[in-house]
Amino acid sequence: MEKLNFRHSTTQALPGTRRQAIVGVVASGNLEVLLERSLPPDEFTVEIDTAIDGFGDVWEAVVADFVDRRQPGGLRITINDGGARPDTVALRLAQGARLMEAM
């Protein structure tokens, strides 16, 4: 198991009013993403608990790409990972952000 933490500053807050959402399941090749709107609107953090060690660089790139695309200011994301591939991670993050954007 490896724990990773990333923190980003964003230029915008994620739109929407939903306080919390959860997507995905911890299973082989899958992950669960818990999204909470609990930070100041220009901050974003991710905490990751992953079953597969040694992929910190890949996680960093996937998270940075998500921040660039969505500007998820105000979100605290926590991930339990069962060994998902980067494309699955990116899709789950996008799915979660879309749920949080609901009014």
Added chain:
Amino acid sequence: MALKPVTFSADPGDQSWYEASARARLAGLLDAESFQEFIGPEQRMMSPHLPLFDLPRAFDDGMIVGRGRLDGQAVLAAAQEGRFMGGAFGEIHGAKLVGLLRAALAEAPAALLILFDTGGVRLQEANAGETAIAEVMRAIAQVRAAGIPVIGLIGGRAGCYGGGGLIAGTCSRLVVSESGRISVSGPEVIETNKGAEEFDSRDRALVWRTMGGKHRRLLGGADAFVGDTIGAFRDAALTQIAKAPAFDLATLEAEQARLEARLARFGDCHDATEVWGRLGVNDPDAVPGMTTEAFDALLARLPEAPHDAR
């Protein structure tokens, strides 16, 4: 299993129960937006044991519990996520279900629903899991004794095995689909202990006709057989709440008599098809391929419809 075309409907009731996550099943089963979760994922009530084994945890430990409404009636519901560690019972997972059952005594809902999807006890926390199974069975007896029906819904990927199979046996009523399986020892466990001659776990047709929904319904082990949609489970749950038997001496004696008669009548059968033949099914080999409608028609035609006691 009959293959069905993918639905293009957005209605949650039309979605496959088997394919849905535990959360999607609850959302579609209960009245829209009525589910309120207890100890939600944001509380991060996770297994204290899995980190010792270097295994990932889940925020809800694979058990989602809460209250909601079913056609307007207040109900409590618990759903197992079969994809997280096979839906297995660990310490937190089991404690959430025990807590929900105890809450039923205080809340007095119209029913308590358990959406089973489990391989049994989680081996990494086996003592806590075994204890949880015993506590759940005791709590179900108390809830039923208080006049609250406990309805089990079974149609998930992991089936309902091990301690989950024992718990299912204590429910007031069980609803099962074709892909749902109910048993205690799973196919691989039997094969490991008794050999492939006794039970070949790779023979999927054998597994399904021995443990699958149709066989359980024909034997009276399940009280309703439904197609694989969330809507079908919802309708059946409503019907079964109304039909739940009283939890009294007469019911238990009737169940004991039913099980003794079943053993005397079918105890020497070597295959489920022999059981179905003795039940009066003309063409037992055709049963596994039947649609839900054809199977319902068969049940109605049988000389003695499967009788349910519990």
